[in-house]
Amino acid sequence: MKKVLLLDSHNHPINICSWKRALILLIKGKAENARMLNDIDSMIKVDNILIPCVIKLTYELAVPYKELPFCRENILVRDNFVCQYCGKKFPAEELTLDHVFPKSRFGPDIWENIVACCKECNQKKADRTPKEARMKLLRRPYRPKDYLMFEMQKYPQSLIKYWLEYFEAS
Ligand SMILES: [Zn+2]
Numbered sequence: 001m002k003k004v005l006l007l008d009s010h011n012h013p014i015n016i017c018s019w020k021r022a023l024i025l026l027i028k029g030k031a032e033n034a035r036m037l038n039d040i041d042s043m044i045k046v047d048n049i050l051i052p053c054v055i056k057l058t059y060e061l062a063v064p065y066k067e068l069p070f071c072r073e074n075i076l077v078r079d080n081f082v083c084q085y086c087g088k089k090f091p092a093e094e095l096t097l098d099h100v101f102p103k104s105r106f107g108p109d110i111w112e113n114i115v116a117c118c119k120e121c122n123q124k125k126a127d128r129t130p131k132e133a134r135m136k137l138l139r140r141p142y143r144p145k146d147y148l149m150f151e152m153q154k155y156p157q158s159l160i161k162y163w164l165e166y167f168e169a170s
Helices: 019-027 072-078 119-125 147-152 164-169
Strands: 003-007 013-018 031-033 044-046 049-051 054-057 095-099 114-118
Touching: 003 019, 013 019, 013 147, 019 031, 019 049, 019 054, 072 095, 072 114, 072 147, 095 119, 114 119
Parallel strands: 003 054
Antiparallel strands: 003 013, 031 054, 044 049, 095 114
């Protein structure tokens, strides 16, 4: 999990990259440490090299908007691997995807209609709406807006705590 947050030249987060890519950008002078030089605690240690956990491009770059792929893994991450009906957390392989408005009745394959669901709840709900099945959704499914904020959920708190302030600022 040795990852680095990349900022554009205006301090806006644009990507998460590997420490290797970060090191190359630093060596080529295309990026610089975005944090205080003496902030050793936040640095990533690889062998004997210290790499800043946030770097900033030294040149102007127009970044295209990136849409989050609609796929099983991302739905599970959005729902934090928690069944949206019983509220219990499961390993990925024990979760299914549930169409809130049933697929058999032409419920669409969209972010707003698909939730993580354990096998037991899925069986219980069957081809019914939550209301018909008398099952309450933990929260309404939604389309994640910010790609990077979403990607960050996959990384440990110890790493992203240094990244968060750049999101608040942008
Ligand atoms: Zn469940």
